Amino acid sequence: MNDLIKSSPSWAKGIFLIAITLGAGFVAFKIYKKVQDNKLKAGAKQEGDSVNSDLNKLPKATLSPAQLDGYANQLQVALNGYGSDENAIYKVFVNVKNDADVLSLIKSYGIRTIQPPTGTGFFSNKFEGTLSQAFAEELDPEEITALNMILAQKGIKYR
Secondary structure (H helix, E strand, O other), rough: HHHHHHHHOOOHHHHHHHHHHHHHHHHHHHHHHHHHHHHHHHHHHHHHHHHHHHHHOOOOOOOOHHHHHHHHHHHHHOOOOOOHHHHHHHHHHHHOOHHHHHHHHHHHOEEEOOOOOOOOOOOOOOEEHHHHHHHHHHHHHHHHHEEEEEEHHHHOOOO
16 A cells, blocks of 8 residues: 555645545544534433423423423424524513423423534534523524523523
């Protein structure tokens, strides 16, 4: 193999070097993504345990399981693709009435996958996480502040 490289023209050596560099970069990127995904999953499990613990301490949610599932689905659709539909997200949170509703919605959402926009390229990956992780990934600080204001106006402490 070494003789083959030495006897190759300089342009072939350059292409070989570029191929090795790109391959190493791709492997490094995949390893980085795997580590990040593992961190997100650990955080999601911890968040889920906390939600369940807090939910047991609160009065019953005012929203039915069917409503919560529907709202969770609406949130996933609002977060999918290019950009997020902030108005659809705000409309869901206008319907929650108390802390138990918010925690039940978080529990109903669980861990879901947010698909990247189509045609975004080879290095664009889907996002998988809890509702709060999805908001942190998809919403900018002003949008999160607006969402928190909706909750604060109702006396809901979960943000």
